Amino acid sequence: MxxxxxxRDPELAKGLLRRIEHLxxxxxxxxxxxxxxxxxxxxxxxxxxxxxxxxxIRLLSGPGCPVCVTSTGEIDAALYLAxxxxxxxxxxxxxxxxxxxxxxxxxxIRAGGADxxxxxxxxxxxxxxxxxxxxxxxxxxxxxETTAPTIAATLxxxxxxxxxxxxxxxxxxxxxxxxxxxxxxxxxxxxGFLCPGHVSIIIGADAYRPVIRAQRAAxxxxxxxxxxxxxxxxxxxxxxxxxxxVAIQYTRGVRPEGNKxxxxxxxxxxxxxxxxxxxIGWIPGSGLNPREAYxxxxxxxxxxxxxxxxxxxxxxxxxxxxxxxxxxxECPLFRTVCTPxxxxxxxxxxxxxxxxxxxxxxxxxxETG
Amino acid sequence: MCIGFxxxxxxxxxxxxxxxxxxxxxxxxCLDIVDEDVGLGDYVICHAGYAIHKVDEDLAKEKLxxxxxxxxxxxx
Ligand code: SF4
Numbered sequence: 001m002x003x004x005x006x007x008r009d010p011e012l013a014k015g016l017l018r019r020i021e022h023l024x025x026x027x028x029x030x031x032x033x034x035x036x037x038x039x040x041x042x043x044x045x046x047x048x049x050x051x052x053x054x055x056x057i058r059l060l061s062g063p064g065c066p067v068c069v070t071s072t073g074e075i076d077a078a079l080y081l082a083x084x085x086x087x088x089x090x091x092x093x094x095x096x097x098x099x100x101x102x103x104x105x106x107x108x109i110r111a112g113g114a115d116x117x118x119x120x121x122x123x124x125x126x127x128x129x130x131x132x133x134x135x136x137x138x139x140x141x142x143x144x145e146t147t148a149p150t151i152a153a154t155l156x157x158x159x160x161x162x163x164x165x166x167x168x169x170x171x172x173x174x175x176x177x178x179x180x181x182x183x184x185x186x187x188x189x190x191x192g193f194l195c196p197g198h199v200s201i202i203i204g205a206d207a208y209r210p211v212i213r214a215q216r217a218a219x220x221x222x223x224x225x226x227x228x229x230x231x232x233x234x235x236x237x238x239x240x241x242x243x244x245x246v247a248i249q250y251t252r253g254v255r256p257e258g259n260k261x262x263x264x265x266x267x268x269x270x271x272x273x274x275x276x277x278x279x280i281g282w283i284p285g286s287g288l289n290p291r292e293a294y295x296x297x298x299x300x301x302x303x304x305x306x307x308x309x310x311x312x313x314x315x316x317x318x319x320x321x322x323x324x325x326x327x328x329x330e331c332p333l334f335r336t337v338c339t340p341x342x343x344x345x346x347x348x349x350x351x352x353x354x355x356x357x358x359x360x361x362x363x364x365x366x367e368t369g
Numbered sequence: 370m371c372i373g374f375x376x377x378x379x380x381x382x383x384x385x386x387x388x389x390x391x392x393x394x395x396x397x398x399c400l401d402i403v404d405e406d407v408g409l410g411d412y413v414i415c416h417a418g419y420a421i422h423k424v425d426e427d428l429a430k431e432k433l434x435x436x437x438x439x440x441x442x443x444x445x
Binding site: 006007012015039092120121122123124143146147149150151153156157197198201202226230251252253254255259260261262265 | 372373399401402403404414416417418419421422424425428429432433436437439
């Protein structure tokens with residue numbers, strides 16, 4: 001397929017590995033690189049990239065999976081809405097198996113009779129609303145800046161078509177405020193960030209300036225093996241030369257200025273609010289809620305969702321894993337109680353969750369560093 | 370979750386929806402938030418039912434060729 005195979009070329013990968021080895025020898029000291037995109041986490045596991053790197057280069061996974069950073073309280077709100085009379089609750093598939101308080105999931109309440117449906121696009125949810133005017137269709141708006149503009153555009157369409165039975169439970173999060181917290185964290189010394197390719201299509205390169213100001217490397221990177229290896233090499237080059245800049249490896253996807261039109265739609269529909277991230281806590285300006293002009297499409301207002309006293313799953317270390325403080329093998333539940341079939345925390349549910357990626361690709365103890 | 374997939378536009382309708390070809394599979398995507406003019410034959414990166422970016426083919430080819438050259442000449 002075009003734009004995929006070329007970036008899996010073994011010769012290119014070998015050449016880049018040589019380059020990485022050369023730079024790692026030259027730099028000598030230990031280097032920690034964090035990926036802040038679940039698709040990177042999955043690709044790094046899938047292609048065995050962690051095992052190929054020199055021993056002084058360590059890859060950490062950050063809070064890059066929207067499902068994983070969703071707080072238990074937000075999932076409680078989803079369950080509350082899905083249980084309402086006359087509601088069709090729609091969501092991207094990953095959300096269905098994430099435990100809310102007490103270990104209950106959307107999937108479980110669906111088995112109990114709730115009308116919960118998986119959609120691939122918010123437009124499909126809007127289509128359901130048009131097809132079922134007698135029902136209230138609620139869509140769970142989850143995702144970072146890649147996804148938020150698609151929900152915003154769907155809400156614009158819903159408003160233009162005067163669809164009255166469609167609302168969104170917005171648990172969207174945006175990356176830069178969380179990144180700032182990671183950069184400022186005294187417990188965590190990250191030398192460089194593999195910045196998310198598809199989030200950056202929308203937000204562009206400027207959003208990562210704070211990383212550079214803190215004298216860390218930032219490279220916006222694609223998702224194939226050649227992309228990731230080249231991204232790592234570019235980070236090492238910045239560290240070696242001490243010339244920090246937001247570089248774009250993923251040039252076929254990202255323009256420095258991002259997608260202005262998508263940002264405008266997002267800004268027209270949503271305003272930023274303080275949001276709670278699993279593992280990190282409340283971050284000002286990191287969440288998105290529908291603006292006043294879109295209040296009729298806000299599920300929290302339509303249904304008056306109560307405040308929940310929510311508890312995270314007992315013994316789950318997702319919080320520390322999302323901040324790169326722990327690896328999954330340091331969680332006592334990993335692979336014993338918690339498996340992809342019976343996930344305790346969200347990091348094991350989503351295929352992009354760090355625990356799921358480790359479970360799938362790092363079964364060998366030696367490799368789980 | 371932020372998965373985006375590249376596809377080639379094979380048709381565009383009057384509602385600004387395109388059918389894209391992804392290695393033989395066809396999908397419909399909305400063109401409302403893509404930032405540039407797109408037309409038949411263009412590659413776009415799609416996510417959650419929307420095209421979000423037009424791939425600059427020349428730039429992509431050029432960068433890949435440059436990387437190949439660095440590696441072939443063992444500069445890397
Ligand atoms: S292994 Fe399971 S319980 Fe442990 S941190 Fe990961 S998701 Fe949570």
